[in-house]
Amino acid sequence: MPHITGSNVTIMVKDMDASIKFYEQIGLTLKQRWDNHYAMVEATGITIGIHPSHGGESSSGSVSIGFMIANIDEAKDLLSANNIPFKSEDDGKSGLYVHFKDPDNTVLYFVKPKW
Numbered sequence: 001m002p003h004i005t006g007s008n009v010t011i012m013v014k015d016m017d018a019s020i021k022f023y024e025q026i027g028l029t030l031k032q033r034w035d036n037h038y039a040m041v042e043a044t045g046i047t048i049g050i051h052p053s054h055g056g057e058s059s060s061g062s063v064s065i066g067f068m069i070a071n072i073d074e075a076k077d078l079l080s081a082n083n084i085p086f087k088s089e090d091d092g093k094s095g096l097y098v099h100f101k102d103p104d105n106t107v108l109y110f111v112k113p114k115w
Contacts, residue, residue, distance in 0.1 A: 010049030064107035
């Protein structure tokens with residue numbers, strides 16, 4: 001069995017620059033970029049690969065990516081400051097959620113867990 005040394009989720013995007021800027025605006029850091037071929041942005045516990053779609057479909061399908069946070073109001077303020085539309089939700093069970101999408105309609109959310 002191979003020894004896994006890291007991992008990432010790769011999403012397909014229409015515009016590398018816009019996508020990298022978006023993910024930096026919500027708190028991720030650019031780890032590495034290979035021109036317009038591929039980039040990696042990261043936050044604690046996750047690395048997201050950004051790959052150009054080359055004019056094809058740039059949807060993540062039924063995948064969503066969640067980011068756990070300590071303060072839901074800071075998340076809302078961050079999204080508002082960057083003109084990113086969002087919807088708040090308290091599911092009554094697991095946490096407080098703020099749902100939003102990246103420029104290519106990848107479903108994202110911030111969550112303040114109740115555990």
